[in-house]
Amino acid sequence: MTTPFERIALIGIGLIGSSLARVVRRDGLARSIVAAARSRATLDKVVELGLADTVTDDLAEAVRGADLVVIATPLGAYRAVVQALAPALAPGTIVTDVGSVKACAIADVAPHLPAGVHFVPGHPVAGTEHSGPEAGFDTLFRNRWCILTPEPGTDPAAVERVAALWRAAGSTIEIMDARHHDQILAITSHLPHVIAYTIVGTVTDLEQATQREVIKFAASGFRDFTRIAASDPVMWRDVFLNNREAVLAMLQRFTEDLTQLQRAIRWGDGETLERWFMRTRAVRRGIIDAGQA
Ligand code: NAP
Secondary structure (H helix, E strand, C coil), X not given: CCCCEXXXXXXXXXXXXXXXXHHHHHHCCEEEEEEECCCHHHHHHHXXXXXXXXXXXXXXXXXXXXXXXXXXXXXXXXXXXXXXXXXXXXXXXXXEECCCCCHHHHHHHHHHCCCCCEEECEEEXXXXXXXXXXXXXXXXXXXXXXXXXXXXXXXXXXXXXXXXXXXXXXXXXXXXXXXXXXXXXXXXXXXXXXXXXXXXXXXXXXXXXXXXXXXXCHHXXXXXXXXHHCCCHHHHXXXXXXXXXXXXXXXXXXXXXXXXXHHHHHCCCHHHHHHHHHXXXXXXXXXXXXXXX
């Protein structure tokens, strides 16, 4: 059997990049892996963990001779990263990414790529609240969706090669328009993060004695929010800066619903509360039935 890729360059090797490196290593999906990051500490960690054959902080050097380039940095770094590596890309190279917002990824990457380079934007819908190369693991993408958002006219063979990589990682592929992706993710992922960041932030403003009690009795619900609110600050800053419109639209609807619940609580409207909670319980059951719990 031929190896799917000769040389994969991972630009950014944190949670997502290193998890993919582990899959590529495990299944022999490339003859060699190059990992690029900014800091010496990250590159040393990659060497120590044996995640790549070569490490470098020079992005042009990283992509030279690569047939697949995976951008796995926070979204805010994309423009600078692509400008640095683009001159070293050979025609025929496939560039993909893993960013959580897709319209901005296309806007920041596509215009800088030389002719003949294929761009297949991607988003593995999988993650944890941890960061860095030591946080990755090879089963992160198993039984998860990977959404690809190629622009019309993208070479189907390039899309299929990227899809095959994610299928090897255990993911199921969905292809959709970038804007549609950003709207869906605004409700399923970005809004829950705003809510978690808000609740945990509110608690940190409470007086010290109450804070201690909150930590002590966290298991009663607060704990789940703290896990989400511990997610990477830079990555999530970039998600909100780059999916502004869709997140604000969802927040508007959310605040209207919150006001409705607030009203039901204030006026002792148990019927509304119970009806509401029955509807939301059905959503949870649907997620369990879909195997996404
Ligand atoms: P991470 O663990 O913080 O890793 C980020 C990596 O990018 C690090 O290796 C970092 O290197 C490198 N980097 C940052 N700025 C750079 C620059 N200017 N030049 C070169 N390398 C740079 O992040 P992550 O969680 O893997 O997230 C990466 C991407 O995946 C993001 O776009 C995010 O939206 C997406 N994503 C994340 C999740 C999740 O749950 N975490 C899920 C799906 C998709 P240094 O360590 O040297 O700074």
